[in-house]
Amino acid sequence: AATYDLDGTEVYAVRGLDPLNRGETIGRVRVEATRTNGDAVDFDVRLRIDTPTEAEYFRHGGVLNFVLRQLAAS
Numbered sequence: 798a799a800t801y802d803l804d805g806t807e808v809y810a811v812r813g814l815d816p817l818n819r820g821e822t823i824g825r826v827r828v829e830a831t832r833t834n835g836d837a838v839d840f841d842v843r844l845r846i847d848t849p850t851e852a853e854y855f856r857h858g859g860v861l862n863f864v865l866r867q868l869a870a871s
Contacts, residue, residue: 801830802838806832812827813827817856820849821849822846822847822848822849822851823846826844827839
């Protein structure tokens with residue numbers, strides 16, 4: 798955070814998550830942090846979703862939502 802002068806008041810957008818919707822795993826994504834004054838800083842981060850199963854959990858909003866949807870469907 799210090800490298801980019803981030804203080805926690807920024808609004809963050811994560812780019813490059815589309816492959817997760819196809820069940821793919823990806824190693825890096827781009828984050829855009831927009832400060833309250835409108836200035837933005839972009840940086841790459843490592844994404845630790847390592848397996849197709851983890852990608853599925855993420856796509857459903859977490860493991861609990863995934864399990865509840867599975868139960869509701871049966």
